[in-house]
Amino acid sequence: MDSTFVDTPPTSQGGVPDSRPEHPPEIPLAIHDLTVAYHRKPVLWDVELNIPEGKLVGIVGPNGAGKSTLLKACLDLVPITSGWAHVYGKSYKKHRHLVGYVPQRESVDWDFPVSALDVVAMGTYRHIGWFRRVGKKQKEAARDALEQVGIGHLADRQISQLSGGQQQRVFLARALVQDAQLYLMDEPFAAVDAATEQAIVALLRELNARGKTVLVVHHDLATVSKYFDWLVLLNMRVVASGPTEETFTRENLQKTYGGKLDLLEDAAEALRHVV
Amino acid sequence: MNFPEFSDILEVVTLRNYNTALVVLSTALLGIASGLIGAFLLLRKRSLMGDALSHATLPGIGIAFMIMVSLGYSGKSLPGLLAGASISGIAGVLLMLLIRNTTRLRDDVGMGFVLSVFFGIGVAVLSMAQNIPGANAAGLESFIYGKAASIIMSDFVLIAGVAVFASIASVLFLKEFTLLCFDEAFARSEGWPTLLLDIFILILVTAVTVIGLQSVGLILVIAFLITPPTAARFWTHKLTHMLLFSALFGLVSGWLGASISALIPELPAGAVIVLVAASLFLISMMCAPARGVIPRFLRQSRLRKKVDRQHFLRAAFELVEAQSNEVDGSVVNIPFSWEALLKKRTWSAKKLKSILRVAQREDHLEPAGQGMLRLSEPGFGEAARVTRNHRLWETYLIKHADIAPSHVDRDADMVEHILGAEMVRQLEADLSKREVEVTMPPSPHQIQQSPAPTES
Numbered sequence: 156m157d158s159t160f161v162d163t164p165p166t167s168q169g170g171v172p173d174s175r176p177e178h179p180p181e182i183p184l185a186i187h188d189l190t191v192a193y194h195r196k197p198v199l200w201d202v203e204l205n206i207p208e209g210k211l212v213g214i215v216g217p218n219g220a221g222k223s224t225l226l227k228a229c230l231d232l233v234p235i236t237s238g239w240a241h242v243y244g245k246s247y248k249k250h251r252h253l254v255g256y257v258p259q260r261e262s263v264d265w266d267f268p269v270s271a272l273d274v275v276a277m278g279t280y281r282h283i284g285w286f287r288r289v290g291k292k293q294k295e296a297a298r299d300a301l302e303q304v305g306i307g308h309l310a311d312r313q314i315s316q317l318s319g320g321q322q323q324r325v326f327l328a329r330a331l332v333q334d335a336q337l338y339l340m341d342e343p344f345a346a347v348d349a350a351t352e353q354a355i356v357a358l359l360r361e362l363n364a365r366g367k368t369v370l371v372v373h374h375d376l377a378t379v380s381k382y383f384d385w386l387v388l389l390n391m392r393v394v395a396s397g398p399t400e401e402t403f404t405r406e407n408l409q410k411t412y413g414g415k416l417d418l419l420e421d422a423a424e425a426l427r428h429v430v
Numbered sequence: 431m432n433f434p435e436f437s438d439i440l441e442v443v444t445l446r447n448y449n450t451a452l453v454v455l456s457t458a459l460l461g462i463a464s465g466l467i468g469a470f471l472l473l474r475k476r477s478l479m480g481d482a483l484s485h486a487t488l489p490g491i492g493i494a495f496m497i498m499v500s501l502g503y504s505g506k507s508l509p510g511l512l513a514g515a516s517i518s519g520i521a522g523v524l525l526m527l528l529i530r531n532t533t534r535l536r537d538d539v540g541m542g543f544v545l546s547v548f549f550g551i552g553v554a555v556l557s558m559a560q561n562i563p564g565a566n567a568a569g570l571e572s573f574i575y576g577k578a579a580s581i582i583m584s585d586f587v588l589i590a591g592v593a594v595f596a597s598i599a600s601v602l603f604l605k606e607f608t609l610l611c612f613d614e615a616f617a618r619s620e621g622w623p624t625l626l627l628d629i630f631i632l633i634l635v636t637a638v639t640v641i642g643l644q645s646v647g648l649i650l651v652i653a654f655l656i657t658p659p660t661a662a663r664f665w666t667h668k669l670t671h672m673l674l675f676s677a678l679f680g681l682v683s684g685w686l687g688a689s690i691s692a693l694i695p696e697l698p699a700g701a702v703i704v705l706v707a708a709s710l711f712l713i714s715m716m717c718a719p720a721r722g723v724i725p726r727f728l729r730q731s732r733l734r735k736k737v738d739r740q741h742f743l744r745a746a747f748e749l750v751e752a753q754s755n756e757v758d759g760s761v762v763n764i765p766f767s768w769e770a771l772l773k774k775r776t777w778s779a780k781k782l783k784s785i786l787r788v789a790q791r792e793d794h795l796e797p798a799g800q801g802m803l804r805l806s807e808p809g810f811g812e813a814a815r816v817t818r819n820h821r822l823w824e825t826y827l828i829k830h831a832d833i834a835p836s837h838v839d840r841d842a843d844m845v846e847h848i849l850g851a852e853m854v855r856q857l858e859a860d861l862s863k864r865e866v867e868v869t870m871p872p873s874p875h876q877i878q879q880s881p882a883p884t885e886s
Contacts, residue, residue, distance in 0.1 A: 194534065230619040248621075256619045263613045267473065268669045277609055281620045286602055313667035329616075 180244035183337040183368040188238035191228050198224045211363045213373045213383035220390040222372040226339045255335030257326050265314050271325045272297050272310040278332035300328035320351030338369045434693040442689045450692040453578045456589040457645050457684035463593035465680025466600035467634045468655035473611040481652040482545040484639045486522025488552025490514035492559050499565040512640045519636045522548050576647030578699030589641045596634045646700040657707040664718035683707035738785050740816050745774040747813035763810045765798035822857045
């Protein structure tokens with residue numbers, strides 16, 4: 156595998172977005188020739204991706220396909236081996252105020268001594284800046300966001316006393332107060348109850364209706380065509396990317412999941428709806 | 431061991447003795463600082479790193495001594511020794527970070543490695559220092575176990591200065607440290623310099639460790655950093671309160687520990703301070719209202735009793751209701767048999783007997799003769815109320831299944847409080863209409879409604 160990786164001819168052309176006509180400069184997320192490797196083993200390679208404005212995008216692929224890594228690479232959270240990811244035509248550093256991030260729920264310790272409101276208020280910290288405390292205005296915004304995700308009555312509850320679905324809603328509320336243009340969400344539907352899943356979908360659609368672009372790492376093939384209007388099929392490289400009705404085909408899924416596809420019950424179920 | 435007179439105790443605790451006042455005040459300030467920064471060390475899940483750090487200070491002490499001696503100084507200057515301790519402590523931390531970031535070894539391996547290797551080097555360097563001709567290295571080993579009584583005015587100024595600085599920094603960076611400790615990835619995605627913040631926390635920990643070497647010693651100083659915040663966590667779910675409790679516990683441990691040690695010279699300050707902190711921890715673990723063991727046990731048993739009481743009242747009311755329905759349709763408080771009550775739920779005879787004893791004590795139940803039981807006047811009213819509220823909850827769950835799960839608290843007493851008057855009115859209307867689509871679940875929560883007058 157290493158040799159394949161090394162032999163891949165370099166496609167980077169100096170990293171200037173304008174020199175590559177296939178990446179329109181003002182789209183929410185443009186990824187070019189992105190390769191990420193952990194411990195000599197590539198996790199993502201040669202990823203080319205354009206995410207158009209105002210889409211509700213699902214990123215789907217098997218375990219270990221690099222879905223989370225793709226988000227983290229866009230957010231400068233993992234070192235990039237080659238290539239770049241640009242947000243609205245600029246590096247993430249310059250345009251991070253346009254991006255909201257929802258990490259995986261299990262990535263934090265939910266026994267931490269803070270309330271739901273405190274966590275949501277963290278989304279306002281970058282506006283507040285160094286040393287200053289969370290003010291009335293920010294608390295108000297956090298409370299509104301909690302109302303929006305349907306758990307306004309739990310604002311003052313300590314986060315360990317929330318159910319998994321409620322914790323996920325807290326994370327979404329924190330992303331809402333970030334007031335971004337592009338949202339990157341890492342498995343927001345993982346292990347939540349049906350009511351929460353519906354609430355999250357409704358929220359995503361609302362964000363979408365307000366012109367925001369939303370990228371969601373997703374694992375449930377059965378709901379892909381219902382939730383997303385744009386789809387990225389990922390397995391270390393991009394297998395396919397485009398409008399869901401064109402991309403979500405048996406052939407593409409076969410290429411993404413390989414032999415594993417037949418073993419996945421929900422995939423089999425999903426394929427029944429595929430043309 | 432001679433136990434001190436009361437007047438001595440008063441003199442020490444109220445800081446009227448100049449020498450002990452310096453010791454007590456410096457350990458108290460140290461306690462506040464370590465309580466505050468220790469809380470962040472704990473929340474960052476780096477407690478063990480603090481332990482490795484304190485052990486890594488030892489070589490620095492020995493090397494600083496040798497350098498100062500070779501330059502012609504006495505070698506015992508505290509700022510010089512502590513500077514050496516800081517440098518080798520930080521070197522230890524950097525080595526840990528290096529091991530973590532460049533190899534695939536787990537965190538604890540790096541910590542164990544740094545802790546033992548640096549401590550080993552330190553012991554070797556100290557014994558070499560003892561053998562330098564013309565230099566008096568006696569007393570250097572007191573940094574291992576601490577020797578609070580040796581604190582003099584210039585030491586106090588240094589310790590107090592660093593402690594105050596570390597405390598102010600912890601409070602100033604409250605928001606940033608909280609974000610880092612809770613969700614590092616999010617903090618980084620928001621552009622906060624998480625690596626610098628992490629290093630700053632470790633520098634503050636180093637500072638507090640180093641000024642704690644003289645009084646508490648490098649082996650025990652970690653307890654001073656970790657015990658107060660761990661104890662504080664039992665008292666509260668709020669970070670700011672946790673910091674306050676932690677600082678308070680650190681203050682009390684330092685103050686009391688140094689005072690006791692001053693009164694009973696056989697007891698070294700470091701050990702007593704740690705024991706005081708451990709006692710505070712034990713008390714917190716057992717008694718703290720928010721997360722303590724005993725309050726949690728009491729809460730659970732209170733809840734169990736409440737559930738038992740509501741179960742009994744509802745079972746009794748439903749029995750009475752079913753029997754009086756057969757008679758004429760309205761619910762009359764008629765006697766029922768013990769056997770019928772026993773069959774109503776899956777409770778053992780023993781359990782039911784104890785529930786009934788409580789019910790009798792609360793004047794909800796009275797004997798009705800011939801082995802029959804009857805609800806008392808207040809018991810009947812209470813039973814009707816509990817049953818009604820329970821049915822409201824059940825109606826709510828069935829009619830509003832979409833929003834219900836996050837709002838439901840099955841405690842009958844909470845129905846108005848949680849759902850609000852408007853919702854309760856609506857549910858009552860639903861309940862009395864007996865709408866067709868509201869099909870009630872079967873046994874064990876059998877619901878038999880008193881028929882509305884219109885429906886006879």
